[in-house]
Amino acid sequence: MSPQILITGAPGNVGSEVVKALQAKGIPFRVGARDTQKARQSLGDNMEITRFDFLDRETYDASFAGIERLFLVRPPALSNVERDIGPAILAAIKAGVQQIVFLSLQGVEKNAIVPHHKIERLIVESGVHYTFLRASFFMQNLSTTQASEIRDHSEIALPVGQAKTSFIDVRDIAAVSVYALTENYDEDHKYTLTGKEALDYFQVSEKLSSVLFRTIRYTNPSILHFVWKQLASGRKLGYTLVVAGLYTLTRFGNATSITHDFEAVLGREPISFDQFAQDYRHCWQA
Ligand SMILES: NC(=O)c1ccc[n+]([C@@H]2O[C@H](COP(=O)([O-])OP(=O)(O)OC[C@H]3O[C@@H](n4cnc5c(N)ncnc54)[C@H](OP(=O)(O)O)[C@@H]3O)[C@@H](O)[C@H]2O)c1
The missing domain is CATH 3.90.25.10 (UDP-galactose 4-epimerase, domain 1)
Incomplete structure (x- = not known):
């Protein structure tokens, strides 16, 4: 079956753990990486990896084809949301993505300066289903x-x-990500992890x-x-x-501050x- 989930931010910290957790559950997915060779070396050969670069719009069509759910990581070097992140989000939704699980930041709701704040707003305004992981x-x-x-x-x-x-621990963020992508994709959530x-x-x-x-x-x-x-x-x-x-x-x-969103979602301690x-x-x- 063609994958319906696209993972960005792999082979980064959280993206790599999301990949491992999906593999452990046997759920098909596609990785969108800007350097596919490096991603293959790091993540292994047994998965679909396509070239995806936020900064190269020509990579969007093949990355988003057939995808319904997107795990979105904002690369730390990209801070201009309108120019560098927004176009990919809008292209994903246009291509049929119905849910975005976004790796955000604890306290983002009170901090309009960080790019994650603008990204969350853009996603909410787009009308797509979302889960924000405010880590x-x-x-x-x-x-x-x-x-x-x-x-x-x-x-x-x-x-x-x-x-x-x-x-x-990023392994815990990955566990909530996989729950959101596979079991809870038609509701909207904001979790502070x-x-x-x-x-x-x-x-x-x-x-x-x-x-x-x-x-x-x-x-x-x-x-x-x-x-x-x-x-x-x-x-x-x-x-x-x-x-x-x-x-x-x-x-x-x-x-x-400590929250209990993690336990509430997964029923175990972090x-x-x-x-x-x-x-x-x-x-x-x-
Ligand atoms: N560190 C913290 O304590 C913390 C806490 C809360 C939230 N966050 C947020 O988490 C995010 C970072 O997550 P992380 O640590 O898992 O990431 P990471 O390890 O820094 O990895 C970033 C990933 O993004 C990829 N990437 C870089 N530029 C790209 C581009 N132009 N197009 C496509 N992919 C690109 C990188 O690919 P390459 O491998 O090719 O470089 C890498 O796989 C940031 O938004 C950060 O603000 C971090």
Whole structure:
């Protein structure tokens, strides 16, 4: 049977886990990736992969043909919604997509500056069915973006002071995504997805230290120092400012709240930080 579900954002963090979860259930899907060869190497050969690039409208027709449900990830580098994301959403709906499951951001409803806010509005106004996954910070930021500083320098250098973050595991976001795509596609939902506890980075460092049997230090830099270090390591200014903005909000307590949407949807507790640290400890070992 031709797939009715298109996954974007694979082989990224959440998209890859959505792919695994659909495979585990034996549900057919298509991956839309901008580099199909890289996607095949990362995800495997046993799935349909088509070239899809938000920035190349010529990739839209083949990607959306026959698709009814879309898992939508906004790539972190694309911030201009009208120019870079909107055309693909509208093309998908024109091609017959009836439901969009969108990876959004915790607190997006109160934050009109982030692109996710505009994307949610565009989707609602289009009249298509939707599920918004308003996720807290990913635990996997520590095993991807922060991995080398933890592995090579045994430190975490994020500018969030003593504020707590209600981290969620991307495997849990994928589980809700698959539920929305396969069992709950003709209703509209807005879920705020957090883990079951909020931790500050001193606690995160202690937990990592205990699974790694060495001391991981939280250096607690100032925002300015963080920005300077990011730029010195070659990160682009626009990206650095967005990330610094998000961590500034976190510093002021915006990422602490815990919700129970995950349990309400899937009937189980989210994955704990301790479990995540055990499962990903290889990422921080030399
Ligand atoms: N990190 C967090 O804590 C957090 C929390 C809540 C929400 N979010 C949101 O989650 C999203 C990122 O999710 P993620 O971490 O799973 O993604 P990710 O790992 O950064 O991966 C992004 C994916 O998008 C693909 N991509 C990049 N540019 C593209 C283009 N022009 N056309 C098509 N695909 C393109 C990438 O392909 P390549 O592999 O070819 O590069 C990659 O597969 C962002 O919108 C972010 O704001 C993040």
